[in-house]
Amino acid sequence: MSHRSFVGLCLLPLAVVTAAFFLLPMARLIATGAEGPQGLAGYLAILVEPRYRATLINTVLLATATTLVTLIVATIVGMFLQRHRFPGRSILIAMLTFPLAFPGVVVGFMIILLAGRQGVIGDLSSHLTGQKLVFAYSIYGLFLGYLYFSIPRVILTIMAAVQKLDPGLEEAARSLGAGPWAVQRDVVLPALAPAFVASGAIAFATAMGAFGTAFTLATNIDVLPMLIYTEFTLAANFATSAALSVGLGVITWFILALARSFSGSAVAAAG
Amino acid sequence: MSTVGGHGAAVDIKNCGKTFADGTLALEPATLQIARGETLVLLGPSGCGKTTMLRIIAGLEQPDAGGTVLFDGKDMTSLPIERRNVGMVFQSYALFPNMSVAENIAYGLKIRGMPKTERAARVAELVALTNIAGLENRRIDQLSGGQRQRVALARAVAIRPGILLLDEPLTALDAALRERLRGELNRLLRALGITAIYVTHDQAEAMELGDRIVVMRKGAIAQIGSPREIYFAPQNRFVAEFIGAANILETVVENGQLVLPGGRLPIHGAQNLSEAVVMIRPETIGVTSADSAHLSGTIDSVSFVGDRQRLVVSGAAPKPLTIDAPNTIQAKAGERVGLSIAPDAVRLLPPES
């Protein structure tokens, strides 16, 4: 067998899997999206139709906020955990990986336990102020759920990246007169940029498309996955839900590509 | 004083020891003065505490209680490195990968708030000084090892530090480049007139660069002196054996003469001794004909190494003597030879060290 045909043979499984699970369904999905009464224009509905557009904006805002807050919290915590040794540290790090396996339903359930009608926050606030604070069943509950879901993942990525930092870089910056803030700004954060992009992308994509948590919290939260669900199962509007699905994918992909090229120069330089 | 460099501060280290959190005693309390503009080399085997000493001077490590570090008489002990105005060159160079060569060199100036035009002028000055013209806009990963070394040096010197600290700056380079850069570095340090503290485990580097050398051993200072003193007048066996090649002999003494199996060898300062430990450098032993010599032995082996030949002669001393002879003399293994050793060339060492 020649080298070429051997490589070709190895590629066969990849080709089959790609065709079966990606290309064909995607093609079908894209075709279905154009089969509605408006035809191809159905794709524009996600941008043009006010209700859809509002939902899209909501979802993007939610995902952006989740990503930013996750990155900030996870960077501070990850840096601390990697740089300091204290009793209980390894247990804490082990605990961090604990929620990784939870499905969205469980995360939603925990948010209800925390901020639902019988939740801890509600009880506490009614004791303190007489007002019961309940926000589990709104987009804020969802936000909290996504944070809970994303932060551990990002922390682990950041910790790995911090471990690989050359401590000499920080010492060099200090020897040149840089104080703690300048060291973070000029040396540490740029060096972590690739980790930010990689882990931020996952947090963002998850927050754009996750469904289980939203479904557990309430069926009327205004995010795209819920909209697709209601169009599909309740209104049996196949064309619209297909168009929305493709739109969700394309927009997420586009924003991530934008973020990557935006930070691209920094990442390349830090590599 | 120099226009290109800093003013060069005097350094005073008093009783600086270091015990790490895990109980490792990395450095016994040491006291050391470094004059303005002097280049001091810390030399010693791996793990002897050179880097620890350097980091204490830099302010990256706190000395144990009781230790103080003074720059020009001012107590710096509690100041962090960013307030000490020291330039540092790391073994790994630690250049910022997210900045260009010029940005790296300018970083300390930017932190100090120097205006852009002045900064550019200073960078140009250093680029010329360190021979890296044309590389200003390169990224760090586009530089060779030698170029990185120059950039690291330029960056450290740019801020006109009072003291330049270098931790094995040439170790990562290949031998030929190391030798060339050593020469360049030497001229640069002299031109800058800066106080420099240079860590190395390479004795050739130490000899060429150092005004004085501090030989360290297991966290303690074994000897401080000029390269010549360290080489010709080691104060103990460790220094004698660590620097260059040395024949160390332990023998009986009679009437100020070493009593050796191959004859007697008069030396200085041994009138009242009955036994002694001495050091003889291989290149100070002359080879003569066996008949007339006071001391003789048999050649075990001859290795020709180009500029000289190394003989091993047994039977003369309690253990075989290593001799560096000129490459012109004829010597064959098995031959009997006489050895001539001037009394000055025999260095008495303290009995137990």
Ligand SMILES: Nc1ncnc2c1ncn2[C@@H]1O[C@H](COP(=O)(O)OP(=O)(O)OP(=O)(O)O)[C@@H](O)[C@H]1O
């Ligand atoms: N942070 C630390 N914690 C504990 N021990 C340390 C620490 N840093 C260094 N040591 C120990 O202190 C001793 C001196 O280390 P140091 O780095 O000063 O040696 P060195 O002379 O620079 O060696 P080398 O030539 O290998 O760089 C070593 O035994 C080392 O293991």
Ligand SMILES: [Mg+2]
């Ligand atoms: Mg070292």
